[in-house]
Amino acid sequence: MGASGFSNVLRLPAARRICVVLVDGLGKALLTQRAGHAPFLRGVMAADGGGEHPRTLHAAFPSTTATSLTSLGTGQVPGQHGMLGYDVLDPEQDKVVNLLGNWDGGVDPQRWQPFPTVFEQLDGRIPTATVSLPKFAQSPMTRAALRGSTFLGATSPQARVQVAAETLAAHPTMLLYLYWSELDKAGHGHGADSAKWESQLEELDAGMKRLAATVPPDTLILLTADHGMVDVPRPARIDYSQYPELVDGVRHTAGEPRMVHLYLEPDAGPGTCARLVAAWLERFGTKAWVLTKDEAVASGYFGEVRDGASGRIGDILVLARETIAFYDMRRVGPHAIEVVGQHGSITKAEREVPLLRIPVTARSPKGSKRR
Ligand SMILES: [Zn+2]
Numbered sequence: 001m002g003a004s005g006f007s008n009v010l011r012l013p014a015a016r017r018i019c020v021v022l023v024d025g026l027g028k029a030l031l032t033q034r035a036g037h038a039p040f041l042r043g044v045m046a047a048d049g050g051g052e053h054p055r056t057l058h059a060a061f062p063s064t065t066a067t068s069l070t071s072l073g074t075g076q077v078p079g080q081h082g083m084l085g086y087d088v089l090d091p092e093q094d095k096v097v098n099l100l101g102n103w104d105g106g107v108d109p110q111r112w113q114p115f116p117t118v119f120e121q122l123d124g125r126i127p128t129a130t131v132s133l134p135k136f137a138q139s140p141m142t143r144a145a146l147r148g149s150t151f152l153g154a155t156s157p158q159a160r161v162q163v164a165a166e167t168l169a170a171h172p173t174m175l176l177y178l179y180w181s182e183l184d185k186a187g188h189g190h191g192a193d194s195a196k197w198e199s200q201l202e203e204l205d206a207g208m209k210r211l212a213a214t215v216p217p218d219t220l221i222l223l224t225a226d227h228g229m230v231d232v233p234r235p236a237r238i239d240y241s242q243y244p245e246l247v248d249g250v251r252h253t254a255g256e257p258r259m260v261h262l263y264l265e266p267d268a269g270p271g272t273c274a275r276l277v278a279a280w281l282e283r284f285g286t287k288a289w290v291l292t293k294d295e296a297v298a299s300g301y302f303g304e305v306r307d308g309a310s311g312r313i314g315d316i317l318v319l320a321r322e323t324i325a326f327y328d329m330r331r332v333g334p335h336a337i338e339v340v341g342q343h344g345s346i347t348k349a350e351r352e353v354p355l356l357r358i359p360v361t362a363r364s365p366k367g368s369k370r371r
Pocket of ligand 1: 184
């Protein structure tokens with residue numbers, strides 16, 4: 001878009017208007033496998049309009065919305081922005097805090113995630129807008145990850161597409177972020193291998209077709225996602241808190257069912273850590289990867305970790321490898337274990353997301369008055 005201070009790492013073509021569609025939970029593998037339910041997007045992928053950009057991106061770690069959207073919104077790695085999971089330890093309060101819909105009152109989003117968002121960095125040089133669900137307008141998650149743009153709320157996906165198209169038409173240059181929540185919701189509730197998920201994919205497909213037909217012709221439409229998803233069968237959803245050897249010496253548990261943070265008691269020595277790692281490996285060593293915090297940080301899972309965010313990372317991390325999910329039922333409600341579609345770990349199905357350039361099909365020569 002020509003704004004200084006940014007580098008074009010994705011090798012995207014120049015554009016005066018850009019519409020970034022973020023589809024929550026649309027893994028690359030899911031989109032490819034289920035493309036039969038997305039004839040428009042399948043056609044876009046098959047035709048591939050060219051360009052130098054990568055067709056696949058990798059979600060940040062953990063592969064979950066709070067983390068990934070903040071990386072998208074700020075351009076920072078998780079170790080910097082500090083949104084390190086669905087829920088994580090707040091060392092200052094010595095308690096686990098939620099970073100998504102159930103944000104803790106004791107956490108200031110601006111202090112927790114202090115880096116300027118892309119919207120803030122643009123600082124009015126290019127008009128920016130977020131089109132999302134009205135309930136997210138002032139949500140702490142929005143304020144942490146995506147603050148600084150004009151927020152336009154619309155409840156139904158169709159209404160969001162319409163608002164996006166109208167808003168782009170009203171601005172000769174604009175960066176617009178369009179959030180699509182429905183697919184992820186269907187996946188969590190019913191699994192990605194469900195009729196509900198398929199019908200949501202069809203809805204998305206129809207919405208993207210409509211968006212392509214209604215935005216101004218010079219708009220660059222980019223579709224991507226924050227993470228993918230795997231379905232975890234009920235018997236593979238494990239309450240690990242029933243095994244004392246997996247939680248003895250653990251002060252707090254947090255994270256995702258597929259990427260668990262375990263925080264040790266302050267007086268726990270290296271012996272406790274080694275014993276816990278061994279116990280987890282003995283029980284789940286073929287089904288999960290078990291890493292100490294030092295190993296994960298040194299291997300670059302979070303990017304470079306700033307001091308203020310380091311304490312939010314578990315001393316031990318359990319990353320699901322097979323279709324399995326881990327719950328501490330002492331801490332989470334019974335509804336949590338009913339969730340079918342899951343993400344958070346580093347498998348391809350969870351980390352790989354599409355980057356799709358959707359060609360505009362609108363033919364209007366002016367474009368600015370289209371509805
Ligand atoms: Zn999700």
